[in-house]
Amino acid sequence: MSNITLHTLSSMKQAGEKFAVLTAYDACFSHLVSSAGTEVILVGDSLGMVLQGNDSTLPVTVEEMAYHTQAVAKGNQGSLIMADLPFMSYSTPEQAMDSAAALMQAGANMVKLEGGAWLADTISMLAERGIPVCAHLGLTPQTVNKLGGYRVQGRDQETAQQMINDAVLLQDAGASIILLECVPAILAKEITLALDVPVIGIGAGADTDAQVLVLHDMLGITPGRSPKFVKNFMADADSIEAAVQLYVAEVKAGTFPAQEHGFA
Numbered sequence: 012m013s014n015i016t017l018h019t020l021s022s023m024k025q026a027g028e029k030f031a032v033l034t035a036y037d038a039c040f041s042h043l044v045s046s047a048g049t050e051v052i053l054v055g056d057s058l059g060m061v062l063q064g065n066d067s068t069l070p071v072t073v074e075e076m077a078y079h080t081q082a083v084a085k086g087n088q089g090s091l092i093m094a095d096l097p098f099m100s101y102s103t104p105e106q107a108m109d110s111a112a113a114l115m116q117a118g119a120n121m122v123k124l125e126g127g128a129w130l131a132d133t134i135s136m137l138a139e140r141g142i143p144v145c146a147h148l149g150l151t152p153q154t155v156n157k158l159g160g161y162r163v164q165g166r167d168q169e170t171a172q173q174m175i176n177d178a179v180l181l182q183d184a185g186a187s188i189i190l191l192e193c194v195p196a197i198l199a200k201e202i203t204l205a206l207d208v209p210v211i212g213i214g215a216g217a218d219t220d221a222q223v224l225v226l227h228d229m230l231g232i233t234p235g236r237s238p239k240f241v242k243n244f245m246a247d248a249d250s251i252e253a254a255v256q257l258y259v260a261e262v263k264a265g266t267f268p269a270q271e272h273g274f275a
């Protein structure tokens with residue numbers, strides 16, 4: 012069961028206390044990550060790359076997300092469980108209701124979806140029906156084919172202003188959390204200050220209310236070149252538990268991410 016609630020996370024934002032988020036896709040890592048004091052576990056559609064070996068998150072289905080969410084819920088020791096709605100599972104509000112219902116019934120406490128203003132109605136409908144929503148802005152991996160690669164977003168005045176507008180609009184539509192991926196640190200700071208709801212960052216600098224990483228990345232076991240925002244916490248730890256505890260401690264202390272993990 013989850014001891015952490017959305018109210019806990021809002022109170023932490025108000026108090027200026029950072030919270031930690033990590034992915035987990037199975038019961039064993041869910042147990043480990045939640046026991047280490049990670050406030051939020053993300054059952055990310057990154058599992059399509061990390062577990063399934065695809066070169067994007069697009070092949071992942073609602074059924075697969077529900078399977079992993081069920082396992083994570085069984086191992087959980089008190090974290091809030093957020094589950095990604097996968098590619099094309101929320102293209103209409105009706106489809107989003109069905110997809111989100113499947114993940115909530117599998118044990119998620121909230122869902123995450125990727126995109127801007129077009130999601131306002133979907134988010135308010137989910138929220139009205141008791142499903143808390145996190146809106147993911149900036150680098151949205153499900154849109155990689157449109158974006159032309161995994162690139163930093165919001166670097167020019169126009170796209171930066173659009174992202175600020177989208178964040179405020181989606182908060183007002185009922186989003187409980189905003190997640191920013193690969194955006195300039197100064198823009199992430201501005202959005203974090205402008206919003207009442209907590210902002211989680213990945214490659215978004217040190218000034219968001221929380222940080223997230225893919226577990227396998229911070230353990231240093233993802234093959235190939237890592238994105239700039241990744242730090243290998245196993246380098247300074249002698250066990251997986253210690254590495255996860257160090258991550259949580261560094262996020263809370265504000266020492267991770269450092270300047271080198273962000274984008275100007």
Ligand SMILES: Nc1nc(=O)c2c([nH]1)NC[C@@H]1CN(c3ccc(C(=O)N[C@@H](CCC(=O)O)C(=O)O)cc3)CN21
Pocket residue numbers: 056057060061068150152161162163193225227228233237238239240
């Ligand atoms: N293992 C894993 N970790 C992740 O963080 C992750 C996934 N998988 N799968 C889904 C998405 C894809 N993500 C990615 C993938 C690559 C970059 C990347 O290489 N970014 C460049 C930015 C280059 C630029 O525009 O300056 C970098 O150097 O970090 C970023 C995010 C984040 N997500």
Ligand SMILES: CC(C)C(=O)C(=O)O
Pocket residue numbers: 034053054055056057058095190192213223224225
């Ligand atoms: C990288 C994070 C934010 C994510 O959406 C995932 O793990 O799928």
Ligand SMILES: [Mg+2]
Pocket residue numbers: 055056057068095152
């Ligand atoms: Mg995702």
